[in-house]
Amino acid sequence: MIEANALTKRYGTTTAVDGLTFTARSGRVTGFLGPNGAGKSTTMRLVLGLDTPDGGSVLVDGVPYRQLKDPLRTVGAMLDATWRHPGRSGRDHLRWLAATNGIPAGRVEEVLSLVGLTSVAKTRVLQYSLGMQQRLGIAAAMLGDPRVLLFDEPVNGLDPEGMAWIRQLLHALAAEGRTVFVSSHLLPEMAQTAQDLVVIGRGRLIYQGTMDDFVARTSAHGVRVRTPHAAELRSALTAARAEFTESDGAFVVSGLDSDRIGQLAFDAGATLHELSPVTGSLEQAYLDLTREAVEFPAASTSEAR
Numbered sequence: 001m002i003e004a005n006a007l008t009k010r011y012g013t014t015t016a017v018d019g020l021t022f023t024a025r026s027g028r029v030t031g032f033l034g035p036n037g038a039g040k041s042t043t044m045r046l047v048l049g050l051d052t053p054d055g056g057s058v059l060v061d062g063v064p065y066r067q068l069k070d071p072l073r074t075v076g077a078m079l080d081a082t083w084r085h086p087g088r089s090g091r092d093h094l095r096w097l098a099a100t101n102g103i104p105a106g107r108v109e110e111v112l113s114l115v116g117l118t119s120v121a122k123t124r125v126l127q128y129s130l131g132m133q134q135r136l137g138i139a140a141a142m143l144g145d146p147r148v149l150l151f152d153e154p155v156n157g158l159d160p161e162g163m164a165w166i167r168q169l170l171h172a173l174a175a176e177g178r179t180v181f182v183s184s185h186l187l188p189e190m191a192q193t194a195q196d197l198v199v200i201g202r203g204r205l206i207y208q209g210t211m212d213d214f215v216a217r218t219s220a221h222g223v224r225v226r227t228p229h230a231a232e233l234r235s236a237l238t239a240a241r242a243e244f245t246e247s248d249g250a251f252v253v254s255g256l257d258s259d260r261i262g263q264l265a266f267d268a269g270a271t272l273h274e275l276s277p278v279t280g281s282l283e284q285a286y287l288d289l290t291r292e293a294v295e296f297p298a299a300s301t302s303e304a305r
């Protein structure tokens, strides 16, 4: 479990993380979302003791990172997949990490196999594709068999197979009871990966809860209905005090479920050609919520960044 409590970090006049309180639970994949500059990387560095907070605290399985007796066995992280010594082979890189952290060399072979790099373990990292580098980063994070894992943008630059592999791995790690905390800008991917969400803007918490509840907040919810008997359906919906909009010959009804709408239409003699739930997307819910919190709105993006 990761527990941040009123966590605050300032750089000069910028408050990168501003009184942030959230929990990432064990046994769950928690997505960490926010616009550019929202403070995600800073938060991850604070969790890992790579930066010192100006206020508040963050605990990993109940203990501040710097007080962990055996940090690599408690928390593993992949913050930047491309920093590794490019002249070393993947295996040598992991052996060096294991040796400097008191982890038996045999564990290196286990994590190489876990991430599917055994056959290229002797190849120099310089020759690894981005996807192989991401796998090596995950292998390094898994060396100490930690209960808590942090991944900053693990699917960046990966092809669909690579993304699917990471998604399945993160699910499997959470199913083993681990805490998996992961940031990504790719919302459709996040929608398939995370069960819980922490959303921040300008360093502050704007949402914490389940993915399902977050997506349910979006205005784009309802039931889409098409009928050749629009007048009958319109009066039935109005009589039932349903809220609805009409466009392109279809109704989108909110506040009533499909069963109830089907029954109303039947009773009113309106034949239905379509009755389908319209579910919101993570992208829509996210855009609705973060519109206010975007540090640099799209119109000024090019000069600002």
Ligand SMILES: Nc1ncnc2c1ncn2[C@@H]1O[C@H](COP(=O)(O)OP(=O)(O)OP(=O)(O)O)[C@@H](O)[C@H]1O
Pocket: 011, 014, 015, 016, 034, 035, 036, 037, 038, 039, 040, 041, 042, 043
């Ligand atoms: N070492 C630093 N010195 C000064 N300012 C910093 C430093 N690190 C981060 N910041 C500032 O803190 C704010 C939060 O940055 P951070 O990198 O944590 O955001 P982020 O959500 O990870 O952004 P992105 O999605 O673009 O990676 C930004 O305004 C950034 O410019």
